[in-house]
Amino acid sequence: MPQAQKVVHVPLDDCPYDITIATGLLDDAGNALRSVSDARRVGIVTDTTIAPLYLNRLITSVKTAGFDPAVAILPAGEQNKTLPTLLPVYDTFLSAKFERSTPLIALGGGVVGDMTGFVAATLLRGVPFVQIPTTLLAMVDASVGGKTGVDHPAGKNLIGSFHQPAAVLIDPAVLRTLPPRQLHSGLAECIKHEIIRDADGFCALEAHISRALSLDLDYLTDLIAHNVAIKAKVVVADPFEHGERAHLNLGHTFGHAIETVSDYTYTHGESIALGMCCAAYVAVQLQLLSVTDQQRIIRLIRSANLPASGLTLDLDLVLESMFFDKKVQSGRVRIVLPGPLGHAVIRSDIPRDLLRAALASVTASPPHVR
Numbered sequence: 001m002p003q004a005q006k007v008v009h010v011p012l013d014d015c016p017y018d019i020t021i022a023t024g025l026l027d028d029a030g031n032a033l034r035s036v037s038d039a040r041r042v043g044i045v046t047d048t049t050i051a052p053l054y055l056n057r058l059i060t061s062v063k064t065a066g067f068d069p070a071v072a073i074l075p076a077g078e079q080n081k082t083l084p085t086l087l088p089v090y091d092t093f094l095s096a097k098f099e100r101s102t103p104l105i106a107l108g109g110g111v112v113g114d115m116t117g118f119v120a121a122t123l124l125r126g127v128p129f130v131q132i133p134t135t136l137l138a139m140v141d142a143s144v145g146g147k148t149g150v151d152h153p154a155g156k157n158l159i160g161s162f163h164q165p166a167a168v169l170i171d172p173a174v175l176r177t178l179p180p181r182q183l184h185s186g187l188a189e190c191i192k193h194e195i196i197r198d199a200d201g202f203c204a205l206e207a208h209i210s211r212a213l214s215l216d217l218d219y220l221t222d223l224i225a226h227n228v229a230i231k232a233k234v235v236v237a238d239p240f241e242h243g244e245r246a247h248l249n250l251g252h253t254f255g256h257a258i259e260t261v262s263d264y265t266y267t268h269g270e271s272i273a274l275g276m277c278c279a280a281y282v283a284v285q286l287q288l289l290s291v292t293d294q295q296r297i298i299r300l301i302r303s304a305n306l307p308a309s310g311l312t313l314d315l316d317l318v319l320e321s322m323f324f325d326k327k328v329q330s331g332r333v334r335i336v337l338p339g340p341l342g343h344a345v346i347r348s349d350i351p352r353d354l355l356r357a358a359l360a361s362v363t364a365s366p367p368h369v370r
């Protein structure tokens with residue numbers, strides 16, 4: 001049985017759901033799924049790295065709860081987050097004669113979650129979807145909010161759909177096997193949430209980041225619950241990103257371009273860490289953010305073992321890629337800027353030269369934060 005659990009309710013009008021966080025929850029996933037589905041079958045999608053670690057435990061759990069599982073295993077990695085990779089997944093579940101009520105479980109990081117969500121949104125025009133995120137990034141961000149999709153050579157997440165999960169089940173103990181670089185990557189999204197919504201949370205993270213880095217599961221349970229609560233609140237206020245949900249893209253317009261041009265040698269979190277530094281640079285130039293708070297942001301990013309400098313990519317290529325982002329409107333790049341801490345603003349009037357200067361600011365180690 002799982003230990004003490006935290007539940008964050010997401011009160012979306014059409015499709016409310018719960019996010020449950022508890023150490024040991026993976027072994028109780030079947031029961032948790034049963035409480036949202038009376039289906040006979042269930043589909044499980046995972047990847048080649050996670051399957052040997054956790055798939056058998058999930059299969060045992062769903063079978064114990066009376067489900068008959070069919071499994072699809074994706075090749076791990078962002079480079080496989082493409083439409084062609086998904087075709088065999090559709091084949092698996094169509095030949096297993098799935099029905100519209102058959103739920104799909106995503107067991108994995110954000111890549112598995114986004115891809116499974118897209119299959120769930122499109123298979124038979126939509127089947128229920130449950131997330132069991134296994135990276136910190138997927139726990140605090142990707143598994144909440146219903147954005148699903150795949151990449152295209154022209155850029156990240158350019159093909160996709162909104163499809164809300166029926167439940168999100170988070171077992172922080174699975175983070176024990178996560179490579180440290182991926183743990184740090186997830187902390188980038190936690191830092192982002194505090195910057196845009198919670199100045200006190202920012203201070204708390206400054207004080208306790210070492211507990212996250214040392215995998216203190218009690219602290220991580222609280223940190224994950226705090227972060228999903230922030231994300232859920234933003235998503236409920238603006239489910240389809242017509243307004244404030246765009247604040248969650250802090251660091252992402254720069255970051256997605258860095259991620260794409262680097263050919264994914266930077267992780268998502270590393271890319272948006274650099275992107276948040278670029279956004280903070282712009283915000284300081286526009287006097288939206290103090291230099292002191294810019295330095296705190298840079299310091300917190302560094303203390304999470306994330307990059308705040310050292311970008312060696314061709315800046316013109318990165319800039320060009322930013323204008324390919326799907327959030328570009330009428331040729332203008334929309335940038336989320338921090339400032340003051342706990343708040344964010346969206347601006348579409350940032351001159352190209354300033355965007356380039358922001359990228360240049362993360363190419364070398366700025367002396368004032370050493």
Ligand SMILES: NC(=O)c1ccc[n+]([C@@H]2O[C@H](COP(=O)([O-])OP(=O)(O)OC[C@H]3O[C@@H](n4cnc5c(N)ncnc54)[C@H](O)[C@@H]3O)[C@@H](O)[C@H]2O)c1
Pocket residue numbers: 047048049050053076077078081108109110111112114134135136137138141142143144145146147148156157174175176177178179182185268269
């Ligand atoms: N839908 C959204 O709202 C949203 C939000 C943020 C990010 N994303 C997407 O999420 C993706 C990034 O997700 P990610 O950072 O989780 O990457 P990922 O899914 O590629 O996982 C990173 C690596 O860690 C491995 N892994 C996962 N869990 C593990 C565990 N517990 N132990 C050992 N290895 C494990 C995976 O197999 C993979 O190799 C990007 O594609 C991004 O676009 C989506």
Ligand SMILES: [Zn+2]
Pocket residue numbers: 141189252268272
């Ligand atoms: Zn992100």
